[in-house]
Amino acid sequence: MSSRTRPLPADKRRAATVEAVIELAAEQNPGDITTAAIAQRMGLTQGALFRHFPNKDAILEAVLGWVSERLLAQLDQAAASAPTPLAALEAMFMAHVGFVARHPGVPRMLFGELQRPDATLPKRIAQALIQGYAQRLRGYLAAGIARQELDPSLDVDAAATLFIGTVQGLVMQSLIAGDVMHMHHDAPGVFAIYHRGIRSQP
Numbered sequence: 001m002s003s004r005t006r007p008l009p010a011d012k013r014r015a016a017t018v019e020a021v022i023e024l025a026a027e028q029n030p031g032d033i034t035t036a037a038i039a040q041r042m043g044l045t046q047g048a049l050f051r052h053f054p055n056k057d058a059i060l061e062a063v064l065g066w067v068s069e070r071l072l073a074q075l076d077q078a079a080a081s082a083p084t085p086l087a088a089l090e091a092m093f094m095a096h097v098g099f100v101a102r103h104p105g106v107p108r109m110l111f112g113e114l115q116r117p118d119a120t121l122p123k124r125i126a127q128a129l130i131q132g133y134a135q136r137l138r139g140y141l142a143a144g145i146a147r148q149e150l151d152p153s154l155d156v157d158a159a160a161t162l163f164i165g166t167v168q169g170l171v172m173q174s175l176i177a178g179d180v181m182h183m184h185h186d187a188p189g190v191f192a193i194y195h196r197g198i199r200s201q202p
Helices: 010-025 035-042 046-050 056-080 085-102 105-114 121-146 156-177 182-198
Strands: none
Touching: 010 035, 010 056, 010 105, 035 046, 035 056, 056 085, 056 105, 056 121, 085 105, 085 121, 085 156, 085 182, 105 121, 105 156, 121 156, 156 182
16 A cells, blocks of 8 residues: 555644645646545545545635644744844745745635635635734834834835735736746845835935
């Protein structure tokens, strides 16, 4: 029996399911991913998959929960090692770009869920991720103003929105170009422009 079909503990099987969905989302429209395709990618039957998840929405909830937890943790880790609030913002920017480069299926899933008209639990998880992200940014932006690193008249809410939108713009252009790694090349220059817009003027 291959290692892909050997029975796994429930938590490892769920983690493997999350990984399979993110891989599939990098290759096709996330809305078209079926439970049959997920099971096939994992080397399982659909019946075996449904022993861990009652339906496809439960799988999406697990995937987006993993994305939210993992991305925010990596942003926090990057910011914690930075010596100043402005350095923390730059570290978060680069950490987000790096996360997407490693998991290109993630933004495709997030964009897809946020466009759904119904208030599904996966959509609410995606919205909560954006809200938690913005809250962290507002904290560092406010701290930067207090340290006189940033413009004292800066609109913190708008700056947080622009930060996230700038990363999303990089991601979208990379997805359109079919080269997510190109973000690494563009990210430093893009952040430098953002920095010039928010920094304290001499």
